[in-house]
Amino acid sequence: MRRAPIVLASTVAGLAGVLALQPHATPQGTVAEQPLPALTAAASSRNAIVTGPMVDTRYGPVQVQVAKANGRIVEVRALQLPSGDGTTNSLSAYAGPRLEQQALTVQSAHVDGVSGATYTSDGYRQSLQAALDKTATATRANPAAS
Amino acid sequence: MTRHVHVEHVMGTAVSFDVRDLDPDPSAVAGACAWLHEVDATFSTYRPDSLICRIDRGELLLGQAGPDVDHVLTTCAVLHEQTGGAFDVRAAGHLDPSGYVKGWAIHRAAELLTEAGIANFQINGGGDIVVRGDADAPGAGWRIGIRHPGLPDRLAAVAILHDQAIATSADYERPGHVMAAPSSGLRSVTVVGPDLGIADAWATALYARQDTAGRDLPAGSELQVLLVGETTLRMTPGFPAAGEPRSAAVSA
Numbered sequence: 001m002r003r004a005p006i007v008l009a010s011t012v013a014g015l016a017g018v019l020a021l022q023p024h025a026t027p028q029g030t031v032a033e034q035p036l037p038a039l040t041a042a043a044s045s046r047n048a049i050v051t052g053p054m055v056d057t058r059y060g061p062v063q064v065q066v067a068k069a070n071g072r073i074v075e076v077r078a079l080q081l082p083s084g085d086g087t088t089n090s091l092s093a094y095a096g097p098r099l100e101q102q103a104l105t106v107q108s109a110h111v112d113g114v115s116g117a118t119y120t121s122d123g124y125r126q127s128l129q130a131a132l133d134k135t136a137t138a139t140r141a142n143p144a145a146s
Numbered sequence: 147m148t149r150h151v152h153v154e155h156v157m158g159t160a161v162s163f164d165v166r167d168l169d170p171d172p173s174a175v176a177g178a179c180a181w182l183h184e185v186d187a188t189f190s191t192y193r194p195d196s197l198i199c200r201i202d203r204g205e206l207l208l209g210q211a212g213p214d215v216d217h218v219l220t221t222c223a224v225l226h227e228q229t230g231g232a233f234d235v236r237a238a239g240h241l242d243p244s245g246y247v248k249g250w251a252i253h254r255a256a257e258l259l260t261e262a263g264i265a266n267f268q269i270n271g272g273g274d275i276v277v278r279g280d281a282d283a284p285g286a287g288w289r290i291g292i293r294h295p296g297l298p299d300r301l302a303a304v305a306i307l308h309d310q311a312i313a314t315s316a317d318y319e320r321p322g323h324v325m326a327a328p329s330s331g332l333r334s335v336t337v338v339g340p341d342l343g344i345a346d347a348w349a350t351a352l353y354a355r356q357d358t359a360g361r362d363l364p365a366g367s368e369l370q371v372l373l374v375g376e377t378t379l380r381m382t383p384g385f386p387a388a389g390e391p392r393s394a395a396v397s398a
Contacts, residue, residue, distance in 0.1 A: 112164070116292055
């Protein structure tokens with residue numbers, strides 16, 4: 001076995017795609033699709049904010065909202081986070097402050113998919129996928145869409 | 147680019163097909179899904195009558211189980227050897243090759259779509275992904291976020307993939323260990339390579355071994371590795387990370 005050289009990198013803006021966590025950024029509820037205000041000049045339904053369904057995980061219900069611009073995800077927000085038991089509280093307490101610095105580095109990450117299957121993020125991921133499915137359906141249903 | 151999305155619940159996870167071709171043959175994804183269900187029936191450790199369970203109980207000999215089972219168990223044996231035992235189909239105390247099977251099955255599903263003439267698509271099986279062609283602009287490939295190990299809705303990095311596979315292994319799926327960072331500080335291992343089954347198996351093995359230096363990769367390996375630690379990302383020089391890492395190269 002040969003040693004593979006490794007590049008050590010701090011988590012930096014161009015590399016990291018950390019999305020801000022804003023649990024109370026938007027009212028929770030059913031699927032809401034609306035123009036993304038900053039980008040209304042671009043092609044219509046490729047810009048949208050789509051809210052995924054509430055998904056039950058072992059840690060409790062989770063729900064995400066996806067903002068799309070020009071057909072790409074530009075932001076993912078958690079609308080609903082698990083809370084109420086020790087595990088998830090410790091998760092929030094652990095992750096919040098520690099990741100704050102990284103959250104500042106990500107303003108425009110857009111992705112076509114996410115790698116990293118996790119138990120707790122299964123809910124997030126499936127919810128994200130469901131939201132993506134809805135944007136695809138909306139695109140197809142709208143003849144004006146590119 | 148037009149998106150045709152289908153989500154199939156199979157192999158204990160949600161497998162998402164995201165096809166970006168203009169007018170794809172609709173029967174292609176259905177055929178790929180049928181294949182995944184066939185794999186599920188053959189390799190499921192939850193179905194007592196599956197071939198893999200019958201082999202485990204000694205009711206069936208290897209040579210009697212067909213070429214797919216032969217291929218899977220042979221490849222798993224090679225991976226066990228290459229990883230110094232870190233990839234182990236008997237780690238759970240019984241025969242369970244699912245650490246390779248899922249990626250292999252999705253890789254084969256991608257081949258089925260390609261054979262059906264579909265050029266641009268992503269198949270995402272529970273976070274393990276195969277991409278072909280482009281998501282949007284020709285030549286741009288696919289932007290795949292790598293989940294942050296601390297928070298499910300955040301990304302640690304973004305990889306740009308062209309006709310490749312990507313798999314991530316971490317401890318965050320085990321509730322009792324969600325916040326217990328390993329002593330090495332290694333939180334997740336992502337592997338990019340040409341074959342999803344192999345990439346997935348190596349991600350599992352490197353993570354299980356807590357190999358913070360990536361030194362267990364086979365010589366001449368095509369695999370590229372990204373390690374997410376408590377505060378740092380580390381990657382092999384060929385890892386297709388988006389953007390330029392502002393970093394200094396150091397010896398592992």
